Amino acid sequence: MTIIEELNWRGLVKQITNEEKLIEAQKSGSAVYCGFDPTADSLHVGHLMMIVTLERFGRQGFKPIFLMGGGTGMIGDPSFKAGERQLQTIEQIDENVKGIMSQMVKIIPNVTFANNADWLKKMTLIEFLRDVGKDFNLSYLLAKESIKTRIETGLSITEFSYTMLQAYDFWNLYSEMDCKVQIGGSDQWGNITSGTDYINSKIGQANSKAAGFTIPLLTKSDGNKFGKSESGAVWLDPSKTSEYEFYQFWLNQDDADCEKMLKFLTFLEQNEIEALLNEHKKEPFKRMAQKRLAEEITTFVHGTDGLEKALKITEAFFEGKVTELDQELLTIAFSAIPSKEISKDSTLIDAIIEVGAASSKREAREFIVAKAITLNDIVLENENDLLDSINPVHNKFIFVKKGKKKYFGIIQK
Structure with missing residues (x-):
C-alpha cells in the first residue's frame, strides 16, 4: 500500500501538490x-x-524530520489567526524548544530533529531580501488565503514574511537533508505551496522533486473545538496533564467521533477498526471503542508505563479504593480532581461545602443522612466533627467521595 492509499482509507488526504x-x-x-x-x-x-501523521510516514519508508521553529517562532504564523501574535522573548523560545524536543524524543524516538534557528539566525536582512524575497512576487503572496484574510484586520511586515521563511526552511531541508516532502494541517497549505514554488524557482519545476501534503483538521461532531477539556488544553507533558487525565480525555469522547479518531490518531489497521466498531455497536454501554482509543493514544504518548498508571488510577476511582494507591499514583489522582486547602479547624459540614461536594448545609445534611459522603473511605456521620479528626493519606491528602463516582480533594492547613 502506498502512503497515499494508506492515508486515503483513513480519510487523511486533504491536498497534495503532486501525487507522483x-x-x-x-x-x-x-x-x-x-x-x-x-x-x-x-x-x-x-x-x-x-x-501521528509524521510517524505514519516514517512507518511507510520515509525518513521523518521534526522541525522546531526556533527561528520562525520568533515571528509567529499569521495563518487564519484573528490578530497579531504576542512576541515571545528569545530566552522563552529557547526554553520551549528544549521542552518540546525532550518530550518528542520519548514519543517518536526514531525521528530526526532540526531547528530552523540554525539557518535563519545566520541570515542577514540583505541576504534574505536577495536570496528569498527576490523569488516572491507581491501579487502571489497577497493571493494566499492565509494572508488575504488578515489584510483587512491588520498584518505586520513581520508576520507577512512568515510564509517566505517557511519556504526557505523547505529549501534548506531539501538541499541539505534530502527532504522531498513537507506535511501539515490544511491551514498550512499556503505556506507549504510557498515552499514547493520556491524550490521550483531555485532549480526549475522539471528538476524539482518537492511535494506538499496536507491533512484535514480534526473537528468534533458536536461542533466543539477538538483538543479542549473542561479544565483547558490537554497537554502531552504529564506534569501539565497527568497520564490519568490524558487517558480520561479520550475515554470520554462521544460515540460519533470514535471512528474518525481511531482512523486519524491510531495505527490500528482497517480490519481491526471495523471489527472493533462492530463489537462496540452491539454493546455501546461498554465503551469498547473509547477504551481502545484511550489505550492506543495513551501508550503512543506516555508509553506502557503511562497507560498502566492511568488504568490503575481509573480502577481505583471506579472501585472506591483510591486511598490504597501508592504515593506517586495518589498524587496524580489528587491532581485530577477539584481540590482546595481548608483549615483543619473547620467543621466537616463546612469543609464539604467549601470543597464543592454540597451547595448548602441543607443539601449536605441530606447527603450525610443518606451516608453518601466519605472522607478517606470513612462515612461522614457527625457534621460537627472537625476536619482535624480526619487523618490525611500520606500526611497530605483527604479524598471526599460523594455518591459512587464524584470525588473532591482537601488539603488541611
Whole structure:
C-alpha cells in the first residue's frame, strides 16, 4: 500500500501538490518534515494529528524530520489567526524548544530533529531580501488565503514574511537533508505551496522533486473545538496533564467521533477498526471503542508505563479504593480532581461545602443522612466533627467521595 492509499482509507488526504512526486519520494526513502513553532514548552493534543501523521510516514519508508521553529517562532504564523501574535522573548523560545524536543524524543524516538534557528539566525536582512524575497512576487503572496484574510484586520511586515521563511526552511531541508516532502494541517497549505514554488524557482519545476501534503483538521461532531477539556488544553507533558487525565480525555469522547479518531490518531489497521466498531455497536454501554482509543493514544504518548498508571488510577476511582494507591499514583489522582486547602479547624459540614461536594448545609445534611459522603473511605456521620479528626493519606491528602463516582480533594492547613 502506498502512503497515499494508506492515508486515503483513513480519510487523511486533504491536498497534495503532486501525487507522483510524493510516491517517488516514498520509493526512494526520502525525508519528510513537519514544522512546529515553540509557542509553549509542551505540545498538546491538537498537535497529535501531525505527530501521528509524521510517524505514519516514517512507518511507510520515509525518513521523518521534526522541525522546531526556533527561528520562525520568533515571528509567529499569521495563518487564519484573528490578530497579531504576542512576541515571545528569545530566552522563552529557547526554553520551549528544549521542552518540546525532550518530550518528542520519548514519543517518536526514531525521528530526526532540526531547528530552523540554525539557518535563519545566520541570515542577514540583505541576504534574505536577495536570496528569498527576490523569488516572491507581491501579487502571489497577497493571493494566499492565509494572508488575504488578515489584510483587512491588520498584518505586520513581520508576520507577512512568515510564509517566505517557511519556504526557505523547505529549501534548506531539501538541499541539505534530502527532504522531498513537507506535511501539515490544511491551514498550512499556503505556506507549504510557498515552499514547493520556491524550490521550483531555485532549480526549475522539471528538476524539482518537492511535494506538499496536507491533512484535514480534526473537528468534533458536536461542533466543539477538538483538543479542549473542561479544565483547558490537554497537554502531552504529564506534569501539565497527568497520564490519568490524558487517558480520561479520550475515554470520554462521544460515540460519533470514535471512528474518525481511531482512523486519524491510531495505527490500528482497517480490519481491526471495523471489527472493533462492530463489537462496540452491539454493546455501546461498554465503551469498547473509547477504551481502545484511550489505550492506543495513551501508550503512543506516555508509553506502557503511562497507560498502566492511568488504568490503575481509573480502577481505583471506579472501585472506591483510591486511598490504597501508592504515593506517586495518589498524587496524580489528587491532581485530577477539584481540590482546595481548608483549615483543619473547620467543621466537616463546612469543609464539604467549601470543597464543592454540597451547595448548602441543607443539601449536605441530606447527603450525610443518606451516608453518601466519605472522607478517606470513612462515612461522614457527625457534621460537627472537625476536619482535624480526619487523618490525611500520606500526611497530605483527604479524598471526599460523594455518591459512587464524584470525588473532591482537601488539603488541611
